[in-house]
Amino acid sequence: MTAFSADPALLQMSLVFAVIAAALILYATEKLALEVTSLLVIVTLMALFQALPVRDADGANALSPTVLLSGFANPALLTVLALLILGEGLSRTGALDRVAILVHQLSRGSALLSFAVALLLVAGTSAVLNNIPVVVIFIPIMQALAVRNDRAAARYMMPLSFAAILGGMTTLIGSSTNLLVSSALMKMGEQGFDFFSFTVPGLVVAGVGLVYVIFALPRLMPDRRTTGVSLRAQAARQFKAQISVEPGDRFDAMRPVSGFFPELPGVTVLSIERGAETFLPPYEEDLALAPGDVLVIAATRERLTELFQSTPHSLRPSLAADREAGAEDAAVADTAPWLQAGQSLAEVMVPPNSRLVGLTLDRAGFRYRHGCAVLGVERRSRMMRRRLVDIALEAGDILLIQGRRNEIDALRGSQEVVLMEWSAEDLPQAHLAQRAAAIFLAVVGCAASGLVPTEVAALGGATAMILFGVVSLDEAVRAIDRKIILLIAAALALGLAMQRTGGADFLAEGMLALVGDASTPVVLSAFFLLVAVLANVLSTKATAVLFTPIAASVAHHVDAPVEAFAVAVVFAANCSFASPVGYQTNLLVMAPGGYRFLDFVKAGSPLLILCWLAFSLFAPVWFDL
Numbered sequence: 001m002t003a004f005s006a007d008p009a010l011l012q013m014s015l016v017f018a019v020i021a022a023a024l025i026l027y028a029t030e031k032l033a034l035e036v037t038s039l040l041v042i043v044t045l046m047a048l049f050q051a052l053p054v055r056d057a058d059g060a061n062a063l064s065p066t067v068l069l070s071g072f073a074n075p076a077l078l079t080v081l082a083l084l085i086l087g088e089g090l091s092r093t094g095a096l097d098r099v100a101i102l103v104h105q106l107s108r109g110s111a112l113l114s115f116a117v118a119l120l121l122v123a124g125t126s127a128v129l130n131n132i133p134v135v136v137i138f139i140p141i142m143q144a145l146a147v148r149n150d151r152a153a154a155r156y157m158m159p160l161s162f163a164a165i166l167g168g169m170t171t172l173i174g175s176s177t178n179l180l181v182s183s184a185l186m187k188m189g190e191q192g193f194d195f196f197s198f199t200v201p202g203l204v205v206a207g208v209g210l211v212y213v214i215f216a217l218p219r220l221m222p223d224r225r226t227t228g229v230s231l232r233a234q235a236a237r238q239f240k241a242q243i244s245v246e247p248g249d250r251f252d253a254m255r256p257v258s259g260f261f262p263e264l265p266g267v268t269v270l271s272i273e274r275g276a277e278t279f280l281p282p283y284e285e286d287l288a289l290a291p292g293d294v295l296v297i298a299a300t301r302e303r304l305t306e307l308f309q310s311t312p313h314s315l316r317p318s319l320a321a322d323r324e325a326g327a328e329d330a331a332v333a334d335t336a337p338w339l340q341a342g343q344s345l346a347e348v349m350v351p352p353n354s355r356l357v358g359l360t361l362d363r364a365g366f367r368y369r370h371g372c373a374v375l376g377v378e379r380r381s382r383m384m385r386r387r388l389v390d391i392a393l394e395a396g397d398i399l400l401i402q403g404r405r406n407e408i409d410a411l412r413g414s415q416e417v418v419l420m421e422w423s424a425e426d427l428p429q430a431h432l433a434q435r436a437a438a439i440f441l442a443v444v445g446c447a448a449s450g451l452v453p454t455e456v457a458a459l460g461g462a463t464a465m466i467l468f469g470v471v472s473l474d475e476a477v478r479a480i481d482r483k484i485i486l487l488i489a490a491a492l493a494l495g496l497a498m499q500r501t502g503g504a505d506f507l508a509e510g511m512l513a514l515v516g517d518a519s520t521p522v523v524l525s526a527f528f529l530l531v532a533v534l535a536n537v538l539s540t541k542a543t544a545v546l547f548t549p550i551a552a553s554v555a556h557h558v559d560a561p562v563e564a565f566a567v568a569v570v571f572a573a574n575c576s577f578a579s580p581v582g583y584q585t586n587l588l589v590m591a592p593g594g595y596r597f598l599d600f601v602k603a604g605s606p607l608l609i610l611c612w613l614a615f616s617l618f619a620p621v622w623f624d625l
Helices: 008-029 034-051 065-073 075-093 097-106 111-126 131-148 154-167 176-187 199-215 231-236 301-310 320-325 366-370 405-413 430-449 454-467 473-479 482-500 503-515 520-535 540-557 562-574 584-593 597-622
Strands: 239-244 267-274 277-279 294-299 343-349 373-378 398-404
Touching (some): 008 503, 008 597, 034 065, 034 482, 065 075, 075 131, 075 430, 075 454, 075 473, 075 482, 075 584, 154 199, 154 584, 199 597, 239 301, 294 301, 301 343, 301 373, 343 405, 366 373, 366 405, 430 454, 454 473, 482 503, 482 584, 503 520, 503 540, 520 562, 520 597, 540 562, 562 597
Antiparallel strands (some): 267 277, 343 398
């Protein structure tokens, strides 16, 4: 008779460990798509426990398909999905771009300093606010900062999550995990935590971790750029465009200083046309711009985007057909695609066989056939000082166009232009920024104050984003990442299986047997490492709840203060750096950063080890062990 036949529980536990090991290998190697691996894990567990049920006190299967599939309806999963929709609303409206600009200005243009300031701000905020809303707040800020610093988003997203986790270690309310441990202690009759009970050791561990996150982690990040081209190379290209001065707009009465226009930074004014008269640089200081003037300019796409967001009608050339038919009056504004909300920018190239070659924008009719307005032309051969609408297009010209995403996508089948796939970018809908910010602040306020549960606030905010037109239903659906759905569901199923088959208790008892009669600091260090490793396999919260009673038991066994081992659970459970499934903030940044499972293993494992060493060295001194 084998040990497995004599003890079915041992067989169940061993098979769960085998499934976990196989899942981690598949996640790390990506031999199968992440979604397929997650589904395979769930199906395997359902089949396993259908054949070998784990009976509870009432004789029912404690790991039935209903239980294992409950992760798909888990409040944590629904909260993450709702927060992704909220983040999409903030990103599409540019509601938090000004924060990125402020950080950039305070850092005086230094990429490293702005990165450090942002992460310290994240860590400080996470100390007094739940990590999840902090990360959601800062995802669009860090994305904007990455663009301004010419860095791939992948170099900023994972550090954002890790900084929030480290900051959440320093106070009782910094993370819901901390509150769970304190609550579990009080249920066992032990002393719970005060607000600053573990702030000092938390600052030590977080401080060591932040040094790594700021200076070393970005170097380990993949340089994946979603556009497929260098941001610096894109920023260096100059588009020819024109600005029409209208009564009362920001350009009306603008004057040059020392021959140039300081109020138009990053913009080269090539000429000014006033009726039949043309002015060339350097410009006289008494030349005040007036309604009807046309400025012929050269600027980067980024600068043109900023100008378009502030004064779209001034940058969009008025064509002869518009002036004759009054195409920009209120009646047409309801139907013209380029005047609708939800606009995007993209770049297209004029191929040699295009019918546009030799035609001006006035004669080409491109805007009316395709529903996209041309805002700028890039031609490397020579500098042109004529109006955009008077330039005859040539083969190889790059056109910066503005239109709705479906009209831009339709250009893939056009014989007139070649759409540059990497170039499409949604324009922030600035007129909805206040609405998006108000919804988001209401969500954060309700969740942070405890007025309603976090999941209720998040789902309510996501619904409000759709109802009030900040994002469309299609945009909200696109914001939801199926990888996250399946990852969380698989992780929760594995956590339940490990807990209910006794796998976690088995590991804790094995650890105690391994350290034997070692000193209390060694036992504490080994316990921290065990919890930290499991936090990256199970969820952070499940690990915290599971190991708090074990921490008290181990502390009594070695005659040490329970507080030291309970704090170890708090810090170790928060050390979910080496896996995207350990904590929700890792899942939140996975899609914006374009990360793979193995990226977290490579970059997060050193941080886990550093936190373990910092705690192992400082805790014995602090707790007088």
